[in-house]
Structures are given as structure tokens and as C-alpha cells.
Amino acid sequence: MDFSLSEEQEMLQKSARDFLSAECPKSLVREIEAGDLGYSPELWKRMAALGWMGLALPEEYGGAGFSLLDMAVLFEEFGRAAMPGPMFSTTVGALAVLEFGTEEQKRTLLPKVATGELIMTMAMAEPEVNEDPRFIATRAESHAGGYAITGTKLFVPYAHIADYMLVVARTEGAPGDDSGLTVFIVDAKAAGINLTPLVTIAADKQFEVVFDKVSVSDSDILGSLHKGLPTVKAVLRKATAIQCAVMIGGAQQELELTAEHTKTRIQFDRPIGTFQAVQHRLADMFVDVQGARWTTYQAVWRLSEGLPADREVTIAKAFGNIACQRVAASAQQLHGGIGVDKDYDLHFYFRRAKAFELSLGSTPFHLKTLEAELDS
Incomplete structure (x- = not known):
């Protein structure tokens, strides 16, 4: 296997390193860590203008059509700069929608991700489960033609500024079952969602998120009902x-x-x-x-x-x-x-x-x- 970077990847690496050295100095990182937002909206806009939010998204959704390998080159530079912010959680959420979403979900969410208008995060970990999703206990009960999500999620990054959360909930069965999990795309500002900030060693913004009968519809399901594992x-x-x-x-x-x-x-x-x-x-x-x-x-x-x-x-x-x-x-x-x-x-x-x-x-x-x- 050839581990050397392509000419295009080397250009991406250099441009990202130069940009972050100039635009994300440690003085800004200190300011972000001490603030409430956990990221710089100005820096976010400048990165969106460079096309980084949509780097691995197809052109038909406003992206650049690059590969996951190209994305890894960019994220290595984020690690080098110790850049705080929701870039990681948004990218993971967007890639999930790209792979498993309906065409309507893709066209609704992905172009806004690519332009930096939309921030995403994922809510999976719970007080009783951090690594094995089979034991998730948060419930999504059938209700009024849709579902009502009830449960507690931990370590949800940037939940306070997210527009949408990918929430993993159990729609049937018991914790430990391979079947019965469903992933929902949830409006992060929906009624019934309560956030509590957590203190973290990395000084990033993570939250306990409590869902109290949060309403979602069938169209909010990402992938297949009951087969979300x-x-x-x-x-x-x-x-x-x-x-x-x-x-x-x-x-x-x-x-x-x-x-x-x-x-x-x-x-x-x-x-x-x-x-x-x-x-x-x-x-x-x-x-x-x-x-x-x-x-x-x-x-x-x-x-x-x-x-x-x-x-x-x-x-x-x-x-x-x-x-x-x-x-x-x-x-x-x-x-x-x-x-x-x-x-x-x-x-x-x-x-x-x-x-x-x-x-x-x-x-x-x-x-x-x-x-x-x-x-x-």
C-alpha cells in the first residue's frame, strides 16, 4: 500500500496548516475554551467559505466530492492546531445522513452543512452505556402517528449550538438486544429537551441531554426502523x-x-x-x-x-x-x-x-x- 499523499492532498494539507496557523492561534483557542459557545462563529464562516464543511459531500449537495481519506488529512491538521468546535460532530452527522438518509433528508440537511449554516451532533452514550450501543435504554414510544423519545444521553458534544441531533433510541425490545434500535434526526431545539453542561478535561463543550417525550415523526428516522444497530x-x-x-x-x-x-x-x-x-x-x-x-x-x-x-x-x-x-x-x-x-x-x-x-x-x-x- 502506498502511504504517500497525492499532490491534491499535499495542497490541502499545506493550505489547511497555513490557514489554521494564521486564523486559529493559541490565543483564540484559549478564548474559545473560556467562552460559552465552544467555537468561533467567525472562524466557522471562514472555514465554510473554503469548502471544508462539505469536503466529503457530493457536489449535488453542495460539497466538493472529496474522499474520506482527504477528510482525514484535513482533520489531522485540526488536531495539530488543537482547534475547538463542532466540526467533528457535524462531519460525522453529515456522513451518516449521506450514507443512510432518504433523498429528502439529504437535500434538506446536507447543502446547509456544506455552507456552514447547520451544525449537527450525535447523542448515543448514556449513564449505563458508553461503548456498546446494544445496551441503549432511551425509549422512543409510538405516539400520535410518530414517536416520543424519553431518556438521558451523556457526553453530547456541542448540543447547545447544534441544529439537529442524531439520537439513538430503542423502539422495541430490551437493552442488550441486537434489534430494536432506531436512529432519529431530532431538532435540537424541540420542546422537551433539557441540557446540562459537563466539565471535561479537554475543555470542549459536552452536555447531558434529557429527552422528556420529545416528538419525532416517521420522516425523522435515519435508516430502518428497529434495525438501527x-x-x-x-x-x-x-x-x-x-x-x-x-x-x-x-x-x-x-x-x-x-x-x-x-x-x-x-x-x-x-x-x-x-x-x-x-x-x-x-x-x-x-x-x-x-x-x-x-x-x-x-x-x-x-x-x-x-x-x-x-x-x-x-x-x-x-x-x-x-x-x-x-x-x-x-x-x-x-x-x-x-x-x-x-x-x-x-x-x-x-x-x-x-x-x-x-x-x-x-x-x-x-x-x-x-x-x-x-x-x-
Whole structure:
């Protein structure tokens, strides 16, 4: 497999890096983290003007018609810049609608996503379930020609600014059943939705969302009634692969910050980067970043080509979790005290690395999944 980027992808990478360096400095990231919105509307508009929101959407829906692999290149740059905002949740939601939505749903939602007018998010995790969607207990009961959703969702990103949520609810059966799940496209401002902000290590905006008999219609169903588990798994596969790309971008920046620091930090009358033990640690960081990158891009490439990718996504996330934690720890150790100084930039990546490790499947979850794959 050829892992080199195409000329078009290299241009996308360079333009994104240049844009984010100029338009998303760490001063803006600090301002966003301290604010209530969790993103910059001005930056969002400028990114929409570049066509990034619709990068992987077909041209007929206002997109650019690029591939998921191209999208991963862009999201790696978002990770490198530690850019906060609903770009990830909106992209995941849009890709779900593109793959499983009706033509009416696509034409209603996707053009507005492409222009930056519409923000999406996904509500899946619950107090009793974070990784296995089969155990979702939120109910959608048949009511007045549609359904009424009741239940509690956790860790819903950017729910306070979202226009629509993809809500996974149980329309029949009991928690643990393979059948009975349905995905609904829910108006995020509908009556009966209550939000409670959560405090997160990454300082992103996540919410507990309580649904109290929220009304939806048959036309709001994404995919098939009662048969939503394959839909959820497909959405999570792409979301996990894209998040791995974000993780790589952050780890790459940690490596570069650390390498630069070891060139200028003087100890015993010489840069600490001249010490062999420091060089060994930097080499280990480089190997981890490269290993995480190529396992991720293999998974993304297979998804982009429509090939089976369950095993590759699982490997990418499991190894990415481990590798990015090692990189984060090594970066802190080689920086010393300045690494935990919030006036320095390293903490952005350290905090995000831990948050990413715990979302979309922890390391034990993916290792257990891989074990089952290998045994089957």
C-alpha cells in the first residue's frame, strides 16, 4: 500500500496548516475554551467559505466530492492546531445522513452543512452505556402517528449550538438486544429537551441531554426502523477513524514542540537534546506517531474504498490510544516543569490526548473487540 499523499492532498494539507496557523492561534483557542459557545462563529464562516464543511459531500449537495481519506488529512491538521468546535460532530452527522438518509433528508440537511449554516451532533452514550450501543435504554414510544423519545444521553458534544441531533433510541425490545434500535434526526431545539453542561478535561463543550417525550415523526428516522444497530456501528467506524486522524495531528505537534524544546533547553552547559537518553525518547515518540499515523490511514483508506475495515479501525484506535498517551507522557517528561504551565501550549495536546483516549472506545474495549475478531 502506498502511504504517500497525492499532490491534491499535499495542497490541502499545506493550505489547511497555513490557514489554521494564521486564523486559529493559541490565543483564540484559549478564548474559545473560556467562552460559552465552544467555537468561533467567525472562524466557522471562514472555514465554510473554503469548502471544508462539505469536503466529503457530493457536489449535488453542495460539497466538493472529496474522499474520506482527504477528510482525514484535513482533520489531522485540526488536531495539530488543537482547534475547538463542532466540526467533528457535524462531519460525522453529515456522513451518516449521506450514507443512510432518504433523498429528502439529504437535500434538506446536507447543502446547509456544506455552507456552514447547520451544525449537527450525535447523542448515543448514556449513564449505563458508553461503548456498546446494544445496551441503549432511551425509549422512543409510538405516539400520535410518530414517536416520543424519553431518556438521558451523556457526553453530547456541542448540543447547545447544534441544529439537529442524531439520537439513538430503542423502539422495541430490551437493552442488550441486537434489534430494536432506531436512529432519529431530532431538532435540537424541540420542546422537551433539557441540557446540562459537563466539565471535561479537554475543555470542549459536552452536555447531558434529557429527552422528556420529545416528538419525532416517521420522516425523522435515519435508516430502518428497529434495525438501527448496523447504522450506528457504521457511523461509529467512520467517527473513530476520523478521530484517530485528529489524535495523530496532536501527537505530531507534541513531538515537534518537544524536539524544539530539547534544542534550546540548556543543562550542564549543553542542549538536553544532545544527551543520548533524550534522543532515545524522541525516537520512541517518532515511532509511535508514525505507527499511529499509518494504522489510521490504512483504516481510513479501506473505509474510503468501501472495503471491510472493522479490524483496521479497531487496531488504529487501540494503538492510537496507547501511542498518543506515550507521546504525551514523554513530551511532559522532556519538557519538565514548563510542560504543565498553562501559558505554554503543550497542555492543550496533553488534555486532548486523554479525552480522545476515553471517547469512541477505550483501549481495553478495542483490544477485547480485536480479540473477538481474531477468534472468529
